[in-house]
Amino acid sequence: MASSPDIARLYDDHAPALFAFLLNLLRNEADTFDVMQDLFVKLDRRPALLEGVRDERGFLLRLAHNAAIDLIRRQDARERNYGQLACEPMPLFAQSTAPDEQIFREKLAEALGELPPDQRAVVHLKLWENLTFEAISETLEIPLNTAASRYRYGLDKLRERLRPLYDEIK
Amino acid sequence: MSTDFEKQLQRQPLRELPRDWRAEILATAAGPRPDSIQSRGDGVSAWPSLRAWAALAAVWPIIFLLQFTSPAEPQPAGNSPGMTMRSFAMLHEQTLLMAESFGQPNAGQPAAAVPAPPKPRSEIARRQLIG
Numbered sequence: 108m109a110s111s112p113d114i115a116r117l118y119d120d121h122a123p124a125l126f127a128f129l130l131n132l133l134r135n136e137a138d139t140f141d142v143m144q145d146l147f148v149k150l151d152r153r154p155a156l157l158e159g160v161r162d163e164r165g166f167l168l169r170l171a172h173n174a175a176i177d178l179i180r181r182q183d184a185r186e187r188n189y190g191q192l193a194c195e196p197m198p199l200f201a202q203s204t205a206p207d208e209q210i211f212r213e214k215l216a217e218a219l220g221e222l223p224p225d226q227r228a229v230v231h232l233k234l235w236e237n238l239t240f241e242a243i244s245e246t247l248e249i250p251l252n253t254a255a256s257r258y259r260y261g262l263d264k265l266r267e268r269l270r271p272l273y274d275e276i277k
Numbered sequence: 278m279s280t281d282f283e284k285q286l287q288r289q290p291l292r293e294l295p296r297d298w299r300a301e302i303l304a305t306a307a308g309p310r311p312d313s314i315q316s317r318g319d320g321v322s323a324w325p326s327l328r329a330w331a332a333l334a335a336v337w338p339i340i341f342l343l344q345f346t347s348p349a350e351p352q353p354a355g356n357s358p359g360m361t362m363r364s365f366a367m368l369h370e371q372t373l374l375m376a377e378s379f380g381q382p383n384a385g386q387p388a389a390a391v392p393a394p395p396k397p398r399s400e401i402a403r404r405q406l407i408g
Binding site: 115118119122126130136143144147150151198201211212215234235262265 | 282283285286287289290291292293294295298299301302303305306307
């Protein structure tokens with residue numbers, strides 16, 4: 108019999124990373140909250156899910172990613188405007204007191220929103236979770252080469268989009 | 278190896294998780310479980326509803342009862358799985374024997390073809406050919 112997991116401990120350890128990842132994918136705070144809540148409820152109801160899991164963070168990111176992709180598909184089928192929503196300005200980064208930095212963060216959030224969700228997921232995990240391509244391929248259940256190429260394409264688009272600003276603040 | 282651009286992106290701090298979410302999410306996770314979910318020992322919820330299982334158990338005897346009490350419907354001869362080539366041959370032989378015993382030597386032979394009554398379409402076609 109699987110013992111009940113310590114949900115509070117799991118939340119404290121992983122919720123900030125899940126929040127940032129889901130917010131980047133979903134571009135909507137209410138949806139992010141719903142997915143996170145569903146995820147922790149599921150962990151509490153089904154303790155066996157975490158049995159034998161070595162990398163908790165990777166496992167939870169995978170669950171979050173799958174739930175987010177399901178939601179994106181459902182919303183896409185229902186509204187057909189999710190891509191447009193994803194491009195709307197979304198505070199993804201902390202506020203900066205330096206005006207140049209703040210503009211750069213806003214533009215970066217916009218540019219990330221323009222990436223397809225699969226590229227966005229890889230870019231996020233590589234840059235802000237510091238995962239290796241191997242870990243990303245396991246988390247997102249994609250081949251290693253696919254993870255690497257999605258990252259390269261995504262990063263090229265970001266570089267292209269942000270080049271003028273980046274040159275200014277460099 | 279990270280480029281300067283990647284390092285610049287990595288330096289951007291992500292937004293913080295709203296603090297009030299913690300209490301709400303943990304309260305929901307620890308909240309009462311719905312009646313429909315009966316957690317088994319291994320943690321897998323495989324019993325959606327006891328009432329549904331009870332209803333299913335009650336329906337099965339009724340289905341069996343109806344199955345055995347209703348009269349069997351006659352099966353078309355051609356579709357009967359029990360009819361083999363051997364049984365067809367035996368039936369044919371019996372027919373011939375009966376016909377011989379009743380003095381009809383050609384009973385086993387197929388009857389001469391009787392012209393079918395003209396159908397409206399064939400009638401029309403024939404009239405057109407003649408007329």
